[in-house]
Amino acid sequence: MDAYSKLIEYQIKPSVQRIAIMNYLLTHRTHPSADEVYTNLCQAIPTLSKTTVYNTLELLADNGAALMLTIDENKICFDGDTSDHAHFICKKCGKIYDLPMIVSAEELKKMEADGHVITEVHHYYRGTCKKCLTD
Amino acid sequence: MDAYSKLIEYQIKPSVQRIAIMNYLLTHRTHPSADEVYTNLCQAIPTLSKTTVYNTLELLADNGAALMLTIDENKICFDGDTSDHAHFICKKCGKIYDLPMIVSAEELKKMEADGHVITEVHHYYRGTCKKCLTD
DNA sequence: GTGCTTGCAAATCGTTTGCAATAGC
DNA sequence: GCTATTGCAAACGATTTGCAAGCAC
Numbered sequence: 001m002d003a004y005s006k007l008i009e010y011q012i013k014p015s016v017q018r019i020a021i022m023n024y025l026l027t028h029r030t031h032p033s034a035d036e037v038y039t040n041l042c043q044a045i046p047t048l049s050k051t052t053v054y055n056t057l058e059l060l061a062d063n064g065a066a067l068m069l070t071i072d073e074n075k076i077c078f079d080g081d082t083s084d085h086a087h088f089i090c091k092k093c094g095k096i097y098d099l100p101m102i103v104s105a106e107e108l109k110k111m112e113a114d115g116h117v118i119t120e121v122h123h124y125y126r127g128t129c130k131k132c133l134t135d
Numbered sequence: 136m137d138a139y140s141k142l143i144e145y146q147i148k149p150s151v152q153r154i155a156i157m158n159y160l161l162t163h164r165t166h167p168s169a170d171e172v173y174t175n176l177c178q179a180i181p182t183l184s185k186t187t188v189y190n191t192l193e194l195l196a197d198n199g200a201a202l203m204l205t206i207d208e209n210k211i212c213f214d215g216d217t218s219d220h221a222h223f224i225c226k227k228c229g230k231i232y233d234l235p236m237i238v239s240a241e242e243l244k245k246m247e248a249d250g251h252v253i254t255e256v257h258h259y260y261r262g263t264c265k266k267c268l269t270d
Numbered sequence: 271g272t273g274c275t276t277g278c279a280a281a282t283c284g285t286t287t288g289c290a291a292t293a294g295c
Numbered sequence: 296g297c298t299a300t301t302g303c304a305a306a307c308g309a310t311t312t313g314c315a316a317g318c319a320c
Binding site for chain 1: 205207238264
Protein backbone atom coordinates (compact mmCIF):
# COMPACT_ATOMS: atom_id res chain seq x y z
CA MET A 1 0.00 0.00 0.00
CA ASP A 2 1.15 3.54 -0.70
CA ALA A 3 1.79 6.08 2.01
CA TYR A 4 -1.16 8.30 1.16
CA SER A 5 -3.64 5.45 1.35
CA LYS A 6 -2.22 4.27 4.66
CA LEU A 7 -2.68 7.72 6.18
CA ILE A 8 -6.28 7.82 4.97
CA GLU A 9 -6.91 4.31 6.27
CA TYR A 10 -5.75 5.32 9.72
CA GLN A 11 -7.66 8.59 9.59
CA ILE A 12 -4.63 10.84 9.50
CA LYS A 13 -4.98 14.05 7.54
CA PRO A 14 -2.33 13.93 4.82
CA SER A 15 0.29 16.62 4.25
CA VAL A 16 3.49 16.70 2.22
CA GLN A 17 5.52 15.98 5.36
CA ARG A 18 3.28 13.22 6.67
CA ILE A 19 3.19 11.44 3.32
CA ALA A 20 6.97 11.67 3.02
CA ILE A 21 7.52 10.28 6.52
CA MET A 22 4.95 7.51 6.10
CA ASN A 23 6.49 6.68 2.73
CA TYR A 24 9.96 6.54 4.27
CA LEU A 25 8.74 4.00 6.80
CA LEU A 26 7.04 1.90 4.15
CA THR A 27 10.01 1.83 1.77
CA HIS A 28 12.85 1.54 4.30
CA ARG A 29 12.50 -1.48 6.51
CA THR A 30 15.46 -0.44 8.66
CA HIS A 31 13.43 0.39 11.78
CA PRO A 32 14.70 3.98 11.70
CA SER A 33 14.88 6.42 14.59
CA ALA A 34 13.34 9.89 14.34
CA ASP A 35 16.78 11.25 13.60
CA GLU A 36 17.38 8.78 10.77
CA VAL A 37 14.06 9.70 9.19
CA TYR A 38 14.85 13.40 9.55
CA THR A 39 18.35 13.15 8.09
CA ASN A 40 17.21 11.18 5.06
CA LEU A 41 14.20 13.33 4.26
CA CYS A 42 16.06 16.62 4.68
CA GLN A 43 17.47 16.25 1.20
CA ALA A 44 14.04 15.98 -0.40
CA ILE A 45 12.31 18.46 1.91
CA PRO A 46 14.94 21.02 2.95
CA THR A 47 12.55 22.93 5.20
CA LEU A 48 11.61 19.83 7.20
CA SER A 49 12.11 20.25 10.93
CA LYS A 50 12.91 17.62 13.52
CA THR A 51 9.86 18.69 15.51
CA THR A 52 7.61 17.74 12.62
CA VAL A 53 9.30 14.36 12.35
CA TYR A 54 8.81 13.71 16.07
CA ASN A 55 5.21 14.95 15.97
CA THR A 56 4.37 12.90 12.91
CA LEU A 57 5.97 9.68 14.11
CA GLU A 58 4.07 10.01 17.39
CA LEU A 59 0.86 10.65 15.46
CA LEU A 60 1.44 7.59 13.26
CA ALA A 61 2.12 5.40 16.27
CA ASP A 62 -0.88 6.74 18.21
CA ASN A 63 -3.19 6.05 15.29
CA GLY A 64 -1.77 2.61 14.63
CA ALA A 65 -0.20 3.46 11.27
CA ALA A 66 3.28 2.64 12.61
CA LEU A 67 4.84 0.73 15.47
CA MET A 68 6.95 2.44 18.09
CA LEU A 69 9.73 0.06 19.12
CA THR A 70 11.60 0.30 22.42
CA ILE A 71 13.90 -2.63 21.69
CA ASP A 72 16.94 -0.36 21.37
CA GLU A 73 17.81 1.04 24.77
CA ASN A 74 19.42 4.11 23.22
CA LYS A 75 16.69 5.41 20.99
CA ILE A 76 13.11 4.82 19.93
CA CYS A 77 12.70 3.16 16.54
CA PHE A 78 9.73 3.05 14.20
CA ASP A 79 8.30 0.39 11.94
CA GLY A 80 5.88 1.01 9.09
CA ASP A 81 5.01 -2.66 8.97
CA THR A 82 2.08 -2.90 11.36
CA SER A 83 1.40 -6.58 10.82
CA ASP A 84 2.11 -8.92 13.75
CA HIS A 85 5.80 -9.74 13.96
CA ALA A 86 8.54 -10.05 16.53
CA HIS A 87 11.89 -8.20 16.63
CA PHE A 88 15.46 -9.26 17.22
CA ILE A 89 18.24 -6.76 17.93
CA CYS A 90 21.91 -7.58 17.62
CA LYS A 91 23.76 -6.18 20.61
CA LYS A 92 26.93 -5.94 18.55
CA CYS A 93 25.87 -4.14 15.36
CA GLY A 94 22.55 -2.75 16.61
CA LYS A 95 20.61 -3.96 13.60
CA ILE A 96 16.97 -4.90 14.16
CA TYR A 97 15.59 -7.95 12.37
CA ASP A 98 11.94 -8.83 11.76
CA LEU A 99 10.74 -12.27 12.73
CA PRO A 100 7.43 -14.08 12.80
CA MET A 101 5.57 -13.70 16.08
CA ILE A 102 3.45 -16.31 17.75
CA VAL A 103 1.46 -14.92 20.65
CA SER A 104 0.64 -17.57 23.22
CA ALA A 105 -3.10 -17.86 23.75
CA GLU A 106 -2.33 -18.85 27.33
CA GLU A 107 -0.41 -15.63 27.90
CA LEU A 108 -3.18 -13.45 26.49
CA LYS A 109 -5.80 -15.33 28.45
CA LYS A 110 -3.99 -14.63 31.71
CA MET A 111 -3.68 -10.98 30.80
CA GLU A 112 -7.40 -10.69 30.12
CA ALA A 113 -8.19 -12.60 33.28
CA ASP A 114 -6.37 -9.87 35.20
CA GLY A 115 -8.76 -7.33 33.68
CA HIS A 116 -6.16 -5.32 31.76
CA VAL A 117 -6.96 -4.09 28.27
CA ILE A 118 -4.13 -4.83 25.87
CA THR A 119 -3.53 -2.64 22.84
CA GLU A 120 0.01 -3.65 21.89
CA VAL A 121 2.08 -6.80 21.99
CA HIS A 122 5.86 -6.69 21.51
CA HIS A 123 8.16 -9.67 21.47
CA TYR A 124 11.78 -8.57 21.67
CA TYR A 125 14.82 -10.80 21.37
CA ARG A 126 18.39 -9.72 22.01
CA GLY A 127 21.64 -11.42 21.18
CA THR A 128 24.21 -11.60 18.41
CA CYS A 129 23.16 -11.86 14.79
CA LYS A 130 24.48 -14.40 12.31
CA LYS A 131 26.50 -11.78 10.48
CA CYS A 132 28.30 -10.60 13.61
CA LEU A 133 28.96 -14.18 14.72
CA THR A 134 30.88 -14.96 11.54
CA ASP A 135 32.85 -11.70 11.48
CA MET B 136 17.55 -15.16 48.34
CA ASP B 137 19.35 -12.25 49.97
CA ALA B 138 21.16 -9.58 48.01
CA TYR B 139 24.65 -10.63 49.09
CA SER B 140 24.11 -14.22 47.98
CA LYS B 141 22.73 -13.14 44.65
CA LEU B 142 25.80 -11.01 43.96
CA ILE B 143 28.05 -13.96 44.80
CA GLU B 144 25.99 -16.29 42.64
CA TYR B 145 26.41 -13.99 39.65
CA GLN B 146 30.11 -13.45 40.40
CA ILE B 147 29.80 -9.80 41.32
CA LYS B 148 32.21 -8.55 43.96
CA PRO B 149 30.06 -7.22 46.80
CA SER B 150 30.32 -3.72 48.23
CA VAL B 151 28.08 -1.72 50.52
CA GLN B 152 26.58 0.09 47.54
CA ARG B 153 26.12 -3.01 45.39
CA ILE B 154 24.44 -4.92 48.19
CA ALA B 155 22.11 -2.00 48.88
CA ILE B 156 21.13 -1.65 45.22
CA MET B 157 20.67 -5.38 44.72
CA ASN B 158 18.66 -5.48 47.93
CA TYR B 159 16.48 -2.63 46.75
CA LEU B 160 15.66 -4.53 43.57
CA LEU B 161 14.88 -7.71 45.49
CA THR B 162 12.62 -6.05 48.04
CA HIS B 163 10.88 -3.51 45.80
CA ARG B 164 9.11 -5.15 42.91
CA THR B 165 8.20 -1.79 41.38
CA HIS B 166 10.54 -2.12 38.37
CA PRO B 167 12.39 1.04 39.42
CA SER B 168 14.44 3.33 37.19
CA ALA B 169 18.01 4.26 38.13
CA ASP B 170 16.71 7.54 39.46
CA GLU B 171 14.14 5.84 41.67
CA VAL B 172 16.79 3.54 43.13
CA TYR B 173 19.09 6.49 43.73
CA THR B 174 16.45 8.67 45.39
CA ASN B 175 15.35 5.92 47.74
CA LEU B 176 18.81 4.78 48.76
CA CYS B 177 20.13 8.30 49.30
CA GLN B 178 18.53 8.36 52.70
CA ALA B 179 20.33 5.24 53.88
CA ILE B 180 23.63 5.97 52.08
CA PRO B 181 23.96 9.78 51.91
CA THR B 182 27.24 9.65 49.98
CA LEU B 183 25.76 7.48 47.23
CA SER B 184 26.20 8.94 43.77
CA LYS B 185 24.03 8.51 40.73
CA THR B 186 27.04 7.33 38.78
CA THR B 187 27.42 4.38 41.12
CA VAL B 188 23.75 3.52 40.74
CA TYR B 189 24.03 3.59 36.95
CA ASN B 190 27.28 1.62 36.98
CA THR B 191 25.92 -0.97 39.37
CA LEU B 192 22.61 -1.48 37.59
CA GLU B 193 24.49 -1.96 34.33
CA LEU B 194 26.81 -4.43 36.05
CA LEU B 195 23.88 -6.36 37.48
CA ALA B 196 22.15 -6.53 34.11
CA ASP B 197 25.34 -7.50 32.26
CA ASN B 198 25.98 -10.34 34.71
CA GLY B 199 22.39 -11.55 34.66
CA ALA B 200 21.60 -10.61 38.26
CA ALA B 201 18.88 -8.19 37.12
CA LEU B 202 16.80 -7.52 34.04
CA MET B 203 17.02 -4.29 32.12
CA LEU B 204 13.55 -3.43 30.82
CA THR B 205 12.90 -1.11 27.89
CA ILE B 206 9.12 -1.35 28.12
CA ASP B 207 8.81 2.26 29.28
CA GLU B 208 9.70 4.58 26.41
CA ASN B 209 10.80 7.31 28.79
CA LYS B 210 13.30 5.53 30.98
CA ILE B 211 15.07 2.23 31.50
CA CYS B 212 13.66 0.14 34.34
CA PHE B 213 15.21 -2.70 36.30
CA ASP B 214 13.86 -5.92 37.71
CA GLY B 215 15.56 -8.01 40.40
CA ASP B 216 13.35 -10.97 39.53
CA THR B 217 15.37 -12.76 36.87
CA SER B 218 12.99 -15.66 36.42
CA ASP B 219 11.13 -15.89 33.10
CA HIS B 220 8.13 -13.59 33.06
CA ALA B 221 6.41 -11.10 30.78
CA HIS B 222 5.63 -7.44 31.49
CA PHE B 223 2.59 -5.26 31.03
CA ILE B 224 2.75 -1.46 31.21
CA CYS B 225 -0.28 0.74 31.70
CA LYS B 226 -0.07 3.69 29.31
CA LYS B 227 -2.17 5.76 31.68
CA CYS B 228 -0.51 5.32 35.09
CA GLY B 229 2.83 3.96 33.88
CA LYS B 230 2.82 1.06 36.31
CA ILE B 231 4.54 -2.13 35.18
CA TYR B 232 2.92 -5.46 36.04
CA ASP B 233 4.56 -8.90 36.05
CA LEU B 234 2.86 -11.69 34.17
CA PRO B 235 3.68 -15.29 33.33
CA MET B 236 5.56 -15.71 30.05
CA ILE B 237 5.17 -18.53 27.61
CA VAL B 238 7.82 -18.50 24.91
CA SER B 239 6.63 -20.16 21.74
CA ALA B 240 8.91 -23.03 20.74
CA GLU B 241 8.03 -22.24 17.15
CA GLU B 242 9.26 -18.67 17.52
CA LEU B 243 12.55 -19.73 19.08
CA LYS B 244 13.05 -22.41 16.47
CA LYS B 245 12.73 -19.84 13.67
CA MET B 246 15.19 -17.59 15.42
CA GLU B 247 17.75 -20.36 15.73
CA ALA B 248 17.14 -21.40 12.13
CA ASP B 249 18.22 -17.89 11.10
CA GLY B 250 21.51 -18.47 12.89
CA HIS B 251 21.13 -15.72 15.49
CA VAL B 252 22.23 -16.39 19.07
CA ILE B 253 19.60 -15.26 21.55
CA THR B 254 20.55 -14.18 25.04
CA GLU B 255 17.40 -12.34 26.12
CA VAL B 256 13.68 -12.70 25.54
CA HIS B 257 11.26 -9.92 26.47
CA HIS B 258 7.50 -10.03 26.07
CA TYR B 259 6.01 -6.59 26.51
CA TYR B 260 2.32 -5.72 26.58
CA ARG B 261 0.89 -2.22 26.58
CA GLY B 262 -2.60 -1.01 27.33
CA THR B 263 -4.71 0.19 30.22
CA CYS B 264 -4.63 -1.59 33.56
CA LYS B 265 -7.68 -2.72 35.48
CA LYS B 266 -7.23 -0.01 38.08
CA CYS B 267 -7.15 2.80 35.52
CA LEU B 268 -10.15 1.36 33.69
CA THR B 269 -12.34 1.58 36.79
CA ASP B 270 -11.15 5.06 37.77
C1' DG C 271 -10.09 33.88 9.42
C1' DT C 272 -10.14 30.06 12.26
C1' DG C 273 -7.90 25.91 13.36
C1' DC C 274 -4.57 22.65 12.35
C1' DT C 275 0.28 22.02 10.89
C1' DT C 276 4.95 23.30 10.65
C1' DG C 277 9.49 24.94 12.15
C1' DC C 278 12.94 27.20 14.89
C1' DA C 279 15.34 27.72 19.11
C1' DA C 280 15.69 26.80 23.77
C1' DA C 281 14.91 23.77 27.49
C1' DT C 282 14.60 19.32 29.65
C1' DC C 283 16.14 15.18 31.57
C1' DG C 284 17.84 10.51 31.56
C1' DT C 285 22.27 8.85 30.95
C1' DT C 286 27.38 8.94 30.09
C1' DT C 287 32.08 10.52 30.61
C1' DG C 288 36.51 12.32 32.64
C1' DC C 289 38.94 12.23 36.31
C1' DA C 290 40.21 12.66 41.12
C1' DA C 291 39.36 10.56 45.75
C1' DT C 292 38.69 6.39 48.28
C1' DA C 293 38.52 1.60 49.80
C1' DG C 294 39.98 -3.23 49.89
C1' DC C 295 43.33 -6.80 49.59
C1' DG D 296 51.00 -0.02 46.70
C1' DC D 297 48.09 -1.69 43.28
C1' DT D 298 43.66 -2.33 41.44
C1' DA D 299 38.87 -1.84 41.52
C1' DT D 300 35.19 1.07 43.12
C1' DT D 301 33.07 5.29 44.11
C1' DG D 302 31.61 10.12 43.53
C1' DC D 303 31.41 14.73 41.74
C1' DA D 304 30.71 17.84 38.08
C1' DA D 305 30.40 18.55 33.41
C1' DA D 306 28.99 16.89 29.00
C1' DC D 307 25.92 14.61 25.94
C1' DG D 308 22.10 13.62 23.12
C1' DA D 309 17.50 12.14 22.30
C1' DT D 310 13.22 14.11 22.93
C1' DT D 311 10.01 17.87 24.36
C1' DT D 312 8.23 22.48 24.78
C1' DG D 313 6.91 27.39 23.78
C1' DC D 314 5.66 30.06 20.51
C1' DA D 315 5.49 32.39 16.06
C1' DA D 316 4.72 31.74 11.12
C1' DG D 317 2.36 29.23 7.40
C1' DC D 318 -1.20 26.60 5.25
C1' DA D 319 -5.87 24.79 4.13
C1' DC D 320 -10.66 24.70 3.85
